[in-house]
Amino acid sequence: MLRRLAGMAMSRGGAKQGRRLSSLGLIIALVIASCGAIYIASRPYVSGWPALLAFMACLAAGLYLAQACYDLEGWFEQRERDLYAARLWGQLKDDAAVEPFILYLRPFISTNQIAQTDHHVVPIRSASGAVMNFAAAADRVEFEEEIEGALRAFGPLVALGQPLEHMGAGRIRVEDDEWQDAIARLIDAASLVVLLPSPRPGTSWEVERILTSGALDKTILVDPPNARGADDASYDPVSEWAGVYQSFHAHGFELPEDDPEGQLIWFASDHTPQLAETISLVDGQAHMRSFARRILKSRKLAARSADKEGTREHA
Structure with missing residues (x-):
C-alpha cells in the first residue's frame, strides 16, 4: 500500500512533496495521539483500568499511524532515488555527461537478506537496587541501506532492478536482453563501484567485466557480514x-578469507589488496565512508601524477 502511494509520484519534485507531507503527517499523528491520550485519561468519569486502557489504546493508534507516515516518507525518498537513477540511465544511453554516481553490483537474491537487529536496552534500577534491562526499541539494520547512507556524500547509489523493490540504491529497470550493455556502460561511467561478489551467473559476469576492463581500481569489494536478516x-x-x-584466482588476484564480521577490500591496480578493513553491520557507515574517501583521494592523486607525467613527456 505504502509503495503504491509512493509510486504515484511521477517526478522527483512530486516525491519530495510526498516526503514533506509524510513528515507533517508523522508530527500531526504524534501530537494528536499525545493530546488525545492525555484528554481521555484526565476525564473525571473515566478512572482506574478503563482510563489506563483508553490511554494506551489512543497512544498505540497514534504511534501506529506515525510509524506508517515514517515508512511512507522512506518510500517517497526511495522513489526520488529511483527517478534519479532512471534519468541518469537515459543520459548515459544518449551519451550525455552525467554527475558522479556510485554503482552497486550484487546478486539480486541478496536483497533484504543481510541484516541485523540492533536492540536498544535501557537499564532500570529498582528501589531494592536490582537492575533490570528493558528493551526500549529494536532497529533492523539492513546492509544495502547502510551502504547508501554511507556513500551518498560522494554521489547517488544506483543499481539494476525494479523501482521501489527495496530501500537503498536507486533502481534502473532494463530489459533482459540489454542488462549486460547497461552494466558495461554503468561500470565505465561510475566514479566508484561497490561489488558484492557472487558465483551466480549474472554477478559472475559482472565480476569478470570488472577484472578485465580495468575498473578494479575504482571498485570496493564487499565481503558482507554473515548476519542473516x-x-x-x-x-x-x-x-x-x-x-x-576461482574467478579472482584465475586472473591472479589473491582474495582474502571470509570475515564473519564483514570486510571492505580495495585492490587498486595490484593483485593483492591495498586496503582491507573489517566492517560491522550496525556501526559500519562511518567505516565505509572513510574507506571510500581514501580510495577517491588515492585515485585523484594518481590522476594528478599521471597528468604531470604526460605534461613532462610532451615538454
Missing part, C-alpha cells in the same frame, strides 16, 4: 564468498 536459506554469504575465489 531472513530465513531464506538460498543466500549464504559464506558460500557466496567462497564461490568467487
Whole structure:
C-alpha cells in the first residue's frame, strides 16, 4: 500500500512533496495521539483500568499511524532515488555527461537478506537496587541501506532492478536482453563501484567485466557480514564468498578469507589488496565512508601524477 502511494509520484519534485507531507503527517499523528491520550485519561468519569486502557489504546493508534507516515516518507525518498537513477540511465544511453554516481553490483537474491537487529536496552534500577534491562526499541539494520547512507556524500547509489523493490540504491529497470550493455556502460561511467561478489551467473559476469576492463581500481569489494536478516536459506554469504575465489584466482588476484564480521577490500591496480578493513553491520557507515574517501583521494592523486607525467613527456 505504502509503495503504491509512493509510486504515484511521477517526478522527483512530486516525491519530495510526498516526503514533506509524510513528515507533517508523522508530527500531526504524534501530537494528536499525545493530546488525545492525555484528554481521555484526565476525564473525571473515566478512572482506574478503563482510563489506563483508553490511554494506551489512543497512544498505540497514534504511534501506529506515525510509524506508517515514517515508512511512507522512506518510500517517497526511495522513489526520488529511483527517478534519479532512471534519468541518469537515459543520459548515459544518449551519451550525455552525467554527475558522479556510485554503482552497486550484487546478486539480486541478496536483497533484504543481510541484516541485523540492533536492540536498544535501557537499564532500570529498582528501589531494592536490582537492575533490570528493558528493551526500549529494536532497529533492523539492513546492509544495502547502510551502504547508501554511507556513500551518498560522494554521489547517488544506483543499481539494476525494479523501482521501489527495496530501500537503498536507486533502481534502473532494463530489459533482459540489454542488462549486460547497461552494466558495461554503468561500470565505465561510475566514479566508484561497490561489488558484492557472487558465483551466480549474472554477478559472475559482472565480476569478470570488472577484472578485465580495468575498473578494479575504482571498485570496493564487499565481503558482507554473515548476519542473516531472513530465513531464506538460498543466500549464504559464506558460500557466496567462497564461490568467487576461482574467478579472482584465475586472473591472479589473491582474495582474502571470509570475515564473519564483514570486510571492505580495495585492490587498486595490484593483485593483492591495498586496503582491507573489517566492517560491522550496525556501526559500519562511518567505516565505509572513510574507506571510500581514501580510495577517491588515492585515485585523484594518481590522476594528478599521471597528468604531470604526460605534461613532462610532451615538454
